[in-house]
Amino acid sequence: MACPSARRCRNTGTYEMTQTTLAMALAQGFQRHGVKRIFGVPGGGSALPIIDASKELGIEFILARSESAAAIMAAVTGELSGTPGVALACAGPGAASLTNGAAYAKLEQAPLLLLTDGPASTLHQRYDQNALYAPITKHQGRLTPEYGVTDVEEALSLTCRAPMGPVQMNINAAGAVAPATGNIGVPRGDDPPPSDETIAAAAALIEKSRRPLLLVGLEARYGAAPDWALRLAEALNCPVMATYKAKGVLPDRHPRMAGMFTGAASEFQAIDAADLILTFGVDPVEFIAAPWLHDAPIVEIRTADLPRMLLQPALRLIGPICATAEALLANDAGNSDWTSEAIEGLTKTITDRVAVSSNSHTAHSVTRAIVEAAPGRIRASVDAGAHMISAMSLIDADLPFGALKSNGLSTMGYALPAAIASALHDPEIPAVAITGDGGLMMCLAELTTAAEHGCGVITVVLNDSALSLIDVKQQVQKLDRTGVTFAPVDFAAIAQAMDIAAWKVGPGDDMTEAMRSAYAHGGPALIDVTIDASVYKEQVAALRG
Structure with missing residues (x-):
């Protein structure tokens, strides 16, 4: 099966594809987005031509022993690489078994494309697979040869668009081997940073603060975000706590690291000592589901608007978090009186509680x-x-x-x-x-x-x-x-x-x-x-x- 070429259209700026099958269009999409391997348990149908086309482009297929494990492997691969993880399964039971991994990816912002065979052509194994995935994915749909190249690119791109998460697409056997049409399109640009007025308001809160605390979350794991988290901590001269997902964003042995943050009682001393809390890339799903008992105002720095914090923040800075941090640091704000001994004391308290x-x-x-x-x-x-x-x-x-x-x-x-x-x-x-x-x-x-x-x-x-x-x-x-x-x-x-x-x-x-x-x-x-x-x-x- 020959790999077709892409050429740029001068008038529209889009990329037009010479004729290829839908399965090969998927494999080419994987290649464009940096996917090295895909996971799943094939049941015939569309999975086989997808695996074959992927192999032709050097993309490995990992046969898992269960669809649930395959989806987790794919989601974690997406997190580690920052590119879409891909899992595939047969119609009916295979599609149903992928759902645990889909829920993981939705709740924990993992980029994941789920390719489910179907829908079934008879009553056997037939149910509304898109409806099953509606609560646990960003988008559900069906890949067909018509505009298939376009839809493949959109599905893969959507997994990595803030907030990252899973996309589920049905694709049947006949469609997978049929010629696909459509174009790739121009990549979407970055979302805009917060307004100058919002940045100025946040800087004013920071300037008033004497004991700020920085909480880093799962969105802070990618690209330059860890570096900007460290710059914020140093500029604010403050302790840092990391959610489970953000462990390592600042090295655990860094002198500003106070410990893990889950929202549990063992962390209350650190939270209560703060007069301002900045959350950097924190998703509310990372907190224990319990009442928020702390009085310090919160400045929320996040890539996307949803979901909301458990407690209404004093300010919400929504947009690319690195650009937001850079804008905040352009203001000469920060009058912290934290000492290294105080931060060490917080760390010791948290560590001693779990021993x-x-x-x-x-x-x-x-x-x-x-x-x-x-x-x-x-x-x-x-x-x-x-x-x-x-x-x-x-x-x-x-x-x-x-x-x-x-x-x-x-x-x-x-x-x-x-x-x-x-x-x-x-x-x-x-x-x-x-x-x-x-x-x-x-x-x-x-x-x-x-x-x-x-x-x-x-x-x-x-x-x-x-x-x-x-x-x-x-x-x-x-x-x-x-x-x-x-x-x-x-x-x-x-x-x-x-x-x-x-x-x-x-x-x-x-x-x-x-x-x-x-x-x-x-x-x-x-x-x-x-x-x-x-x-x-x-x-x-x-x-x-």
Whole structure:
């Protein structure tokens, strides 16, 4: 199948395509937007010509073991690359199974294109797939040969337009192999920055402030935004707190970093000490859903207008956040009296609140071992569950995406697919999936995906035979312990049966040495560590109050 050329039309400025199939138009779109690989579980139909056309242009197809995992891999790839992640699935059950990844991408602003076969031509497997995706995507539609080139470009571009997110498109088998028409069009320019009046009003608030606090969020991970976040912090002479998604935007060991921000009680001292709060790229989905109990005015700096903050900000600066930061720094504002000792005190308070002690392994001690044994920079992906408190506090990130976490959706079954995406995107950085046993069982088959592609993924499963965070909630409500435990699972034996190197770490075994061995192994590996879950209740209470 020949790759057609594109030529620019002098009159309109658009790019006209010579005749090609719709599947090839998609593959060319992937190539234009920097897509290196696509993910999915094909069921025939349109998927096969799309995979074939992509292969012809050097775009790899990763066969996942479930559509849900494929969508997470694609979404995380989109986040890491800043280009559209792509996942495809068959009509009916395949399309339904992609929805968890779609919800992740919608709530956490991941650029993702979901290509679903269909709609089905008979009653078999037929339902309104666009309607299914309406609440969890930015746009839903159908790719057809007529204007297909145009629609492909628009769909891919829309995933990366602020706020980034998922787009779902149906495409059937007949349409995929038919000649496509249309043109690429001229890329849309950047949104305008906030008005001079709004910038001046924000600068006036900053000038009055003596104890500003900078909260950085998920929008601050891309391009030059981390650099502008640091410039803001230095110009304002203020402490910085990062949401889970923004961990590493400022290095965790930077002297201005006070710690993680979730909206939990453990952070109240830092928030209450501030007389002005600037949120830089923060999405409200990153906060714990609880009443906002702080009095300091908020200046919200965001790329897009929706969704709204839980509390009405004093000012909203909507537009490209780097341009906004540059405009703010053009004003000689900032009279902070924060001292390094005060910032260190905030950091110590937050760190001390989540510390635990036990004679056995805990999520805390396991995460310390992961960090201490690391041969250099690593990237950790952390599953939802009680272990995330210690993991996100102790993982040392010095760059954006140094830690991956499902925060807005908080889905289980995330850490392993995210780690696979990381290993494929950045094979030189060891990827460590930190997961509970419940979360791993939701995506266990993806260990074979890691093995098949030789991914340098180390899966650390904290084995306590329970859904521990739900167990804690059950205890707090003084309910009988029902529906939150399951029979013990030997994950090391399962991994070995998949030809994956594995270690079992019991209460008296050396976790740090096991991690050193896993790092040295270099290929897919798993560590099955038995932990003491009894410390979680106290830790959750200390964190969340």
